[in-house]
Amino acid sequence: MQVHATFELSHAQTVFCYVNGHLCGTQEVDATNGSVTFPIEGFWERNMISFVFPTNRRQSVIQIKDVGIDNLYYSILPRVFHDNIYVSNLDQSSEHVFTELYHAHQFEGPGVVGVRYEWPLEEWYFRQQTTDAPAEDKQRLALSRFINYGWTDTKKRLKAGPMHELPILPLDAKLDAGDCDSIAGIFDTDTGNEPQMKTVIQDGQTRLVPDLALKENKRLTLFGPNSADYPKVHEATATSHTWQECEQKLQGIDFYWHHRVPALEQLVEALGIKTLYAIEFRTILPRSIQPVHGDHETKSLFNGLKNRLYIPISWNEHSNLAFYGVGNVKIDLGRVYCFNGNAYKHGARNNHPTKIRHALLITANVDSERFDKLLQESYKKFLSWL
Ligand SMILES: [Fe+2]
Numbered sequence: 001m002q003v004h005a006t007f008e009l010s011h012a013q014t015v016f017c018y019v020n021g022h023l024c025g026t027q028e029v030d031a032t033n034g035s036v037t038f039p040i041e042g043f044w045e046r047n048m049i050s051f052v053f054p055t056n057r058r059q060s061v062i063q064i065k066d067v068g069i070d071n072l073y074y075s076i077l078p079r080v081f082h083d084n085i086y087v088s089n090l091d092q093s094s095e096h097v098f099t100e101l102y103h104a105h106q107f108e109g110p111g112v113v114g115v116r117y118e119w120p121l122e123e124w125y126f127r128q129q130t131t132d133a134p135a136e137d138k139q140r141l142a143l144s145r146f147i148n149y150g151w152t153d154t155k156k157r158l159k160a161g162p163m164h165e166l167p168i169l170p171l172d173a174k175l176d177a178g179d180c181d182s183i184a185g186i187f188d189t190d191t192g193n194e195p196q197m198k199t200v201i202q203d204g205q206t207r208l209v210p211d212l213a214l215k216e217n218k219r220l221t222l223f224g225p226n227s228a229d230y231p232k233v234h235e236a237t238a239t240s241h242t243w244q245e246c247e248q249k250l251q252g253i254d255f256y257w258h259h260r261v262p263a264l265e266q267l268v269e270a271l272g273i274k275t276l277y278a279i280e281f282r283t284i285l286p287r288s289i290q291p292v293h294g295d296h297e298t299k300s301l302f303n304g305l306k307n308r309l310y311i312p313i314s315w316n317e318h319s320n321l322a323f324y325g326v327g328n329v330k331i332d333l334g335r336v337y338c339f340n341g342n343a344y345k346h347g348a349r350n351n352h353p354t355k356i357r358h359a360l361l362i363t364a365n366v367d368s369e370r371f372d373k374l375l376q377e378s379y380k381k382f383l384s385w386l
Pocket of ligand 1: 293294346
């Protein structure tokens, strides 16, 4: 096996690579797109890859751009690994962990950039066969491995654990097939073509940017604020730590049905939703994917199974939704699923040559007795689906 990494540096220098504390080798690295490859013996369940730059000069920048195992690169910047990156000066006097988005780090001299794999990523990734797929296919390949991995042991452990630590749970609530068809029709006939957005937090600032991973996938709001207020709602739900704080940030924003869908209004009522913020499409166009990623809502509000709700509106035999620990999710069209997306990595694909795959994502405060009751009943009824 080999570990590869690409760096952007202020000056060319030597790097030492350590995997789980063992030195794998040392190499010279170019300043721009400096790539290194080190042979490694193998991985543990949780791993630490460190790149040590002992000759880095004062105030020199070290940026890790990508890291890969056996030619399967997984770009760091599209957020998959950002929360597992840390940097420190060589004397370890100032470790900095990127709890937010990773960006280049300026060092005061010799420094270390490390990547921690806190969850056993290698279950679906590291233990696979070597491949030399073209760069654009690598996310697709990683997703495919993620979907196909046999999760037996992890699944057993998760199912035996607390209910709220499940990655996903079907609820005893469902839209009928006719309603799903007409909702999908709203998307297909809408002429608006706004990009789907995501929140990034950098230096404490929240910004809403087009989600490049989903660049082909349109965003359409069924319920929520107008376009101008959308970033505020996205920010409030992604960064607030109490409902009060969230409500404060949302003061004065008008939430309304952009398209009236009586079946959805009834569903919101039936679920016992306390405050509804948004119902939006999450579509995947033919032959497209949503790469493996984690969501960014704060866990203080959108926690566990009260994270977000997901409804598959149209599906086909070439579509998959996969979660860490569960793998390919059994999809029942129109059924509401609790979607624990900020705790577990997930990804989706639509390999159908012509059909769009539609799903709805509901952002809401579901802290209500009725929702709790529904959750408990659904847990008894649908745990065996996982
Ligand atoms: Fe997600």
